[in-house]
Amino acid sequence: MGLFGTYSRAEGGAHRRLKTKPSRACVFSSLLLASVSIPYVSSEDTGPSIVPDRVRRHKDCQGLKNDRIPPQPKLVGADFAENASEYSPLSEKGATSAECKNGQAGGYPCNNVNLLSMLDLDELNASINNPGRKKNANDIWGWTDKESAREFAIIGLFLGTAFVEITDPHNPVYLGALPSSGDPTLPLFGIEYGLDTDWHDIKTYKNYALVVSEIHEHGMQIFDLTTLLTATPATRFKQTARYNKFGDAHNVFVNEDTAYAYAVGSDTCDGGLHFVDLKDPAKPKNRGCYSQDGYTHDVQCVIYAGPDQDFVGRELCFASNEDTITIVDVSDKQEPTQLSRSTYNHGYTHQGWLTEDQAYFIFGDEIDEKSKGGKTQTFVLDVRNLSKPVMVGAYSGRTDAIDHNLYIVGDLVYQANYRAGLNVLKIKDISKAKFTEGGYFDVYPNDDTNNFNGAWSNYPFFPSGVVIISGMEQGLFML
Numbered sequence: 001m002g003l004f005g006t007y008s009r010a011e012g013g014a015h016r017r018l019k020t021k022p023s024r025a026c027v028f029s030s031l032l033l034a035s036v037s038i039p040y041v042s043s044e045d046t047g048p049s050i051v052p053d054r055v056r057r058h059k060d061c062q063g064l065k066n067d068r069i070p071p072q073p074k075l076v077g078a079d080f081a082e083n084a085s086e087y088s089p090l091s092e093k094g095a096t097s098a099e100c101k102n103g104q105a106g107g108y109p110c111n112n113v114n115l116l117s118m119l120d121l122d123e124l125n126a127s128i129n130n131p132g133r134k135k136n137a138n139d140i141w142g143w144t145d146k147e148s149a150r151e152f153a154i155i156g157l158f159l160g161t162a163f164v165e166i167t168d169p170h171n172p173v174y175l176g177a178l179p180s181s182g183d184p185t186l187p188l189f190g191i192e193y194g195l196d197t198d199w200h201d202i203k204t205y206k207n208y209a210l211v212v213s214e215i216h217e218h219g220m221q222i223f224d225l226t227t228l229l230t231a232t233p234a235t236r237f238k239q240t241a242r243y244n245k246f247g248d249a250h251n252v253f254v255n256e257d258t259a260y261a262y263a264v265g266s267d268t269c270d271g272g273l274h275f276v277d278l279k280d281p282a283k284p285k286n287r288g289c290y291s292q293d294g295y296t297h298d299v300q301c302v303i304y305a306g307p308d309q310d311f312v313g314r315e316l317c318f319a320s321n322e323d324t325i326t327i328v329d330v331s332d333k334q335e336p337t338q339l340s341r342s343t344y345n346h347g348y349t350h351q352g353w354l355t356e357d358q359a360y361f362i363f364g365d366e367i368d369e370k371s372k373g374g375k376t377q378t379f380v381l382d383v384r385n386l387s388k389p390v391m392v393g394a395y396s397g398r399t400d401a402i403d404h405n406l407y408i409v410g411d412l413v414y415q416a417n418y419r420a421g422l423n424v425l426k427i428k429d430i431s432k433a434k435f436t437e438g439g440y441f442d443v444y445p446n447d448d449t450n451n452f453n454g455a456w457s458n459y460p461f462f463p464s465g466v467v468i469i470s471g472m473e474q475g476l477f478m479l
Helices: 062-066 225-230 368-372
Strands: 108-111 117-119 137-144 151-157 160-165 173-179 200-205 208-213 220-224 241-243 251-255 260-264 273-277 285-290 298-303 315-320 325-329 337-342 349-354 360-365 377-382 390-396 405-409 412-416 422-429 434-441 455-459 468-471 475-478
Touching: 137 200, 137 468, 137 475, 151 200, 151 468, 151 475, 160 200, 160 225, 200 251, 208 251, 220 225, 251 298, 260 298, 260 315, 298 349, 315 349, 349 405, 360 405, 405 455, 412 455
Parallel strands: 137 455
Antiparallel strands: 108 434, 117 475, 137 151, 151 160, 160 173, 200 208, 208 220, 220 241, 251 260, 260 273, 273 285, 298 315, 315 325, 325 337, 349 360, 360 377, 377 390, 405 412, 412 422, 422 434, 455 468, 468 475
């Protein structure tokens, strides 16, 4: 099929794709797969059973672990200014603010993006830190209280999840953290790999945060975010509830229009979509699975309002499934239906997001820069015909960095590209995969090589327009 190609399975196809190397989480070319047989786990009303006696996928990203470096100091603030001739916090709006001037915001390379403030890993871990434990940051999301319009950053850490009020983005307030519901340093199922689990993933529904992790038997933590409105800074929070119909999961997505969460990469449903009913968020209920296409790494689910009239009003999920973009109609949770699967010359299909008109799906591949070299690739899939999507092409970016997570607001694509930090692309001609770079903020100034350090994710959906980034070795940035 050449560089780009697509193929589709007929609607209602029942046979399941078998992958030659099934994997959990992000898998890199250097990953050595380890397998173990998992005993059958069963109890009444547990939802989808944990798959018995199957090959267990390796739970960690060897490439990520190979590239680990110690936490990095702030490149803004009073301490940094002592040795910085071009920067002084006294002339900024906050203690860690830095206007982008001549390509620099304090010690961070930038273009058209100002640093409003930042918190480092010591500050984020203050209420849950244990001596000798890692402090790395990972996923990030946000929450806005509708009544007060106060805004909050929610950032995943090795040991839990931290909450920061950013209503005044120049002067953020660390409110505290929620410890993980499991121990990330424990060996997997009693087998010592010398590896542990680095990340938590977070989404929100109404006034609740939902937190998943690949920690064994973590489940999904549920936290009432209104607790933050009266919280004392540096509080060690307690979870409101816990959903236990899966143990570990790589990620979770929430469709607020239908009150459903979709856990993916879990130890149920062959790693596919695990449906969770959130109509009573503190008492979520399992509503089944979609497992016919195997492991899902990330997903976006919407009430479809795009150009394909056959599916308007249906709830559709656009799943990044390691080597395909798979579109599934989940309107009927008892009989979800696969509409199509689209592939390309892939490394590892990681994550993507629909354009606001739902006509195109823009996504990233987490291995191609590492395995093939070249500039950061941003892929575009034409989904105007949901049964027969067409791969449009790929845009080559400015740096060699690996892309990780991207989100779209209007005609802007906000990308967290590891060592290159936040990259903002402006859609120029989506039908030809053409973009222009609107700006960037580099959280890892040393270089922009294809290694797994720097920006993990971003959240660009605050009403105020503030964009937040999680730096794995750096902390939380408000831009």
